[in-house]
Amino acid sequence: MGRVTERRRTVRVRNGAVSERADTLVGEEPLEIRVNGRPLAVTMRTPGDDFALAAGFLVSEGVIAGRAEVARVTYCAGAADDDGRNTYNVVDVRLADGVAPPAASLERNVYTTSSCGVCGKASLDAVRTTARWPLPLAGGPRLAPETLAALPDRLRAAQRVFARTGGLHAAGLFSGDGELLDAREDVGRHNAVDKLVGRALERGLLPLRDAVLLVSGRASFELAQKAVMAGVPVLAAVSAPSALAVDLAQEAGLTLVGFLRGASMNVYAGAERLVLAAPAPAPAS
Template identity: 75%
Template sequence: MGRVTERRRVIRIRDGRASVRPDTLVAEEPLEIRLNGKPLAITMRTPGDDFALAAGFLVSEGVLASADDLSNIVYCAGAMVDGSNTYNVVDVVTAPGVQLPDITLERNVYTTSSCGLCGKASLDAVRTTARHPIDDTLGGTREPLCLEPELLAELPERLRAAQRVFDRTGGLHAAALFTADGELLDIREDVGRHNAVDKLVGRALQSGSLPLSRSVLLVSGRASFELAQKAVMAGIPVLAAVSAPSSLAVDLAAESGLTLVGFLRGSSMNVYAGEQRMALGASAAQG
């Protein structure tokens, strides 16, 4: 299988002096996702957790909702002309009887590390394919989530401290799942932030943990529509990002009941939707 990092020659210039040295870079390779033997999508990703990535991608597409929907995931052999395996093609086989939504058929989608969807049609697609309505009273409790801003402010540092590959490359996005008490449940890194989220969601599906109705999803970059979509499709009630959200992400959050937090830096943050889950003072609630 492909490596997470690779070494390349670089000319380093410091204080006007140049030197030649090796540098550690994050690996980026294409992954073709096939569904029941048919090509469906190609994404540029950091190798690793490929089965989870494919499963998570299909959760966001409305194909998979639980581990029972999944029969098998395998690497396709003979991807090269000489018959060798590149480990860059996976085939997801659904369980018998799983109904495939029309939006996934014959799409041949190419997704990049910063891709996204747009428009009212995208909102409608999420509404019609969502299998896990956001309900944070699930998971053995009827008490809705209530997040302290002070605790939420601590999560980016916890995310950063757990980024192992970033320390070596400085070139990876990260996504992490936390409990409402701030406990780190899982973290994944990838050259594409949407891939990192897919890996999280895919691992949750494989372990039978969907919907993630008591979890907080934190991403290291911006909150695009696509990331909000993935949170909604996995039943995640809170999405927080260290950077800005897009307008369509805010629209989706408001429509679906998702709590969306942006610019989570230090002790400051912006709450764009779902403020009912935030433990805010009376003046903030009235303002």
């Protein structure tokens, strides 16, 4: 199996001084996800938690919603390099009896970049029709702003590989009182979330009705979709959301927080889950 990190020689220039040394870099390898033996998608990922990544991806696509719907997940023995060694870069998810396979429209043998996920599929209607939980999302934690403000530092403290490489995204699941429940790192932000969701599915925890999902970058439509499909009521990001992510959050009942930095944040949807003071009146025009 590929390694999470690898060493490479580098020439360093510091204030005019030149030196050579080995640097620690994050690993990045393709993972092909198959369902019942049929190729479904390829993503560039950091090796590790591959079974959870595949399961989380299928949750995001509305194929499965519980661990009983998966019979087994295995690496494909025939996926070998030129020397006949298993590359561990092809995973096959065997669905349980009676579970419908992905629709033909979902089967797309295309390259999926580590930054955009399955591009071009963003559709509010698709989420509405495939979500396995009632929408809009109901319930969820009531959060004090100071609870949210503490989450980025707690996630950063759990980013062990980032501390060595500086080259990974992270996603964390938190309880309503700010306890870190799980954290995953990956070269792709959408993979980090899929790994979290897949691990939760393996533990029988879906839907994640009382959880807060924090991502280390921006909040794209795809990440909002993954939160909704996992039943997560609160998504927070340290950077900006996209307009379509906000549209989905408003329609699906998802609390969406962006620019979560220190004591500052912007709440784009679902502000009723936050315990907030009355907003100051807008200045007269």
